[in-house]
Amino acid sequence: MWWFLVGTCYLPVLLVIWSCAAFVISFIIAVLTRHVDPLVPYISDTGTYPPERCIFGLMINLSAFLGLIVMYVRYKLLETLNHRKPTIKPCLNCAALACGALGCFGMCIVANFQETTLRAVHDVGALLSFIMGTAYLVLQSCISIKMLPFYHTRLVCGFRTALATVSVIAIVPMIVCYILTRSPKLHWKPDDPGFGDHVASAVCEWVVAFSFNFFFLTFIREFQGFSVTVRTELLPDPQGESYDRL
Structure with missing residues (x-):
């Protein structure tokens, strides 16, 4: 059997491949349609005008949906492992899932509300996505450390902690420099006021986004060790009819 079909590891693999493809x-x-400059645009700038806007919106919405699935499966895995050997508080696992879900919701807002049309809504979605996404990375890193040495190796914990740290460090200048630019324009020249802040903010945005993707790659090995099944149960019919008669 191919390695990406073992257990449920196809979920994080699909998420990372699809998300990177959406960006690229x-x-x-x-860039080819000259809607943005090739020198470090914001991620959402590449989905402002058609035809790329249609592709960006579709792919990012699906990325948010896949991300939510991966986060929920991760939540159920940790819940199951914690029943075997309690190592983390359930509220920590719930908090991580809540932050991840809010981050996915922010991605949907970014995908459907362009910066040039409804900037305030777009910015709220972007902040929600990046801040809650970073919080998810931090909480998952803490969970991994607490579960040492039973379910995670020190290498995995170190890599996750490093990615979470990079995301935390990069998100601060990303937000500050974005506020300092105060311009929604897509084409920048080196002599434009705020050009340096724009480049710094855009670089940090790409760094944070790919930190998320690399973080989900660390789930592959763990997701190979379990499967997810769906169980169907028939509830009593409120009218008193029996399903055996159908």
Whole structure:
């Protein structure tokens, strides 16, 4: 059997591949159509005008949905492991899932509300996505450390902690420099006021986004060790009819 079909590891693999493809494809189309400059645009700038806007919106919405599935499966895995050997508080696991879900919701807002049309809504979605996403990385890193040495190796914990740290460090200048630019324009020149802040903010945004993707790659090995099943149960019919008669 191929390695990516073992257990449920196809979920994080699909999430990372699809998310990276969403960034790269929309970026290439936006640059080729000259809707953005190739020098470090914001991620959402590559999904502002059609045709890349249509592709960006579709792919990011699906990425948010896949991300929510991966986070929920991760939540159920930790819940099961914690029943065997209690190592973390259930509230920590719930908090991580809540932060992840809010981050996915923010991604949907970014995908459907463009910066040039409804900037305030777009910015709220972006902040929600990046801040809650970073919080998810931090909480998952703490969970991994608490579960040492039973379910995680020190190498995995170190890598997750490093990615969470990079995300925390990068998100601060990303937000500050974005506020300092105060301009929603897509084309920048080196002599434009705020050009340096724009480049710094955009670079940090790409760093945070790919930190998320690399973090989900660390789930692959763990997701190979379990499977997820769906159980169907028939509830009593409120009208008193029996399903045996159907």
